[in-house]
Amino acid sequence: MALHHAPAPALQPVLWRRPLAWMLAGLALMAAPTLCALATQVWVHDEQGHGPVILAVSMWLMARQWPRLHALPTQPTAPASIAAALLLCMGWAAAVVGQSQAVLPLAALGPMLCAVGVVLLYRGWPGLRLLALPLVALLFVVPLPGVVVQAVTLPLKLAVSMVAEWVLHLGGYPVARSGVILAVDQYRLMVADACAGLSSMFTLEAMGLLYLQLRGPAPAWRDATLAVLLVPLAFVANVVRVVVLVLVTYHLGDAAGRGFLHGAAGLLLFAVAMVLMRLTDRTLALWPRSPT
C-alpha cells in the first residue's frame, strides 16, 4: 500500500520538525501532571480502573488511523480553525483551573478538548470525523464523580448478588443473601463495588471496540448491536466471577477465596467476557443478510 503524502516542501521534514509533533509534545506536557494524578489517585481503585485501558485503546486506534489522517488535504476551513481556537481556549482554561485547584475531572477534560482542537487544526472536519470514535472514547478516561458511581453501582451490586444467589441455588448450594452479602456455610462474602463492575463494563466496551477493529469490516448494525450487548455480557461475566468466588471459598476455604480474588478473578472476568463477545458476534454473523 503506497502512502500518498500531501504536497510537502523541498526537504522531507523529519518527525521532530513536523508542526503536528510540536503540538503533540505541548499536549503531552499539558497532560503529564494530570496523568500522574489520575494514576496515583483514581486508577489505583478497582472501581475506576478502566482509565488506563481506555486511554491505551484510544491511542492505539488513533495511531492506526495516522496514515489516512495524514493523507487528507492539509488546509482546515475557516470555521474549523475558529472551532479549534475555541476548543483550545476552553481546554486550556479547564486544564489550568482543574490542575491548580485539584479538580481531577476538569483537569482531565482540558487536554481532551485541546486534543480535539489540535486534530481540527491539523486536518479540519474530515480529520475529526476520522478520529471521532477514539476521541469520544477518551471521555471515559475522565473520572466519574463519586455520586454518579455510587448511584449506579448500588443497584448493580444488588442485581449481581441476586443473580449469583439464584445460580448457586440452582446448583444446590446453601446460600443466603442479605443485601449484597452472600452467606454460605460459615463464610460471609460481600459483593464489593469492584465486583459490580461499572469500571469493568467500561473496560469491556473498550476491549469490544478493539475487537471490532481487529476483526474487520461488518455491517454497521452488527457492530452497534454488539456494542450494546456488551453491557449485559459484562453483567453476566461479573455474575460468573462472583459465583466462582463463592464456589472456591466454599470448597477450598477462605484463603483460597482471597487468593482467587486478587489473582485469577479479574482474568476470569475478561476471559468469560471475551468468549461471550466472540460467541455473540458469531451468532450475529449467522443472521441472514437482507438482499440489497
Add this chain to the structure above:
Amino acid sequence: MTADVLRAPGARRALLVAGALAAAWPVAEALRPRRRTAELHGAINLAAQVPAAFGSWQTDITLRPLLPDPALQAVVDATYSQVLARSFQRSDGARVMLSLAYGNDQASDATAVHRPEFCYRGQGFEVQDLGEHFMALGPQALQVRRLASHRGPRHEPISYWITLDDTATLPGLGRKWQQLRLGLAGWIADGMLVRISTLGPAVPAAFALHASFAADLHTALPAALRPRYFGGGRAP
C-alpha cells in the same frame, strides 16, 4: 529552528499552540493555592475544643457513634486530620451521638468519602434523604441535611452539615463553587463534617432533639470557635 521548517504550512500557528499547551502546567503551578485558612483562623483541636460536658449534657461512654468500617477508616485517616466521635446524655435521659471529621485541606474531593449517605450505606444501612432544613442557632439559621437510616431493628435519624473555612454549606455544586473561588484566590480552605444522630424513629421530635443539642453546643463554644464548627462567618 531553520527558516524552511517555519515556512511549512501551519508551522507558526502550530508553534504558538504548542507553546500555549506547554505553558498550561507552569501557569497551573503558579495558580495553585498555598495559604491555608486553618493558619489564618487558628488550629482546630476537636478533642480539646468540643467540651466533654456543657449545659445539661454529659459525655455518655455507653453509646458509640457509628464508625466507618476499617477499609473506609483507612481512607478517612488519609484524608482527614482529626476525627471525633462522642455521645452525650442530657439530664432527662435523651441521648445524642456526635461525629466530627475535620480536614486541614479540603481542596481535594475528600468529603465524599465521609458523607453519611456513603458511610452508612457502605455498612449495610438503608439511607433515605429527607431534604434540607434549617436549625435555629440564636440569630443564625444553619442549613442541614436530614437523613433517615435503618439497618434491621436499628433506626437512626441523622442531621449533618459541612463547614468550609468559617461558613456552613451542604455537599453539592454550590460548595464546589465556593471551594473553587477560595482556591483561585489562593486559599486552601479547611473544613469539617458535623454529624448528629439519635436512635429511634425518624420523627420530627428526633430532629428537634438534634436541633436543641446543636443549639446547646453552639452556646457552649467560645464565640471565636463558633463559625469554624457552625459557620456564620463572613462569606468568602
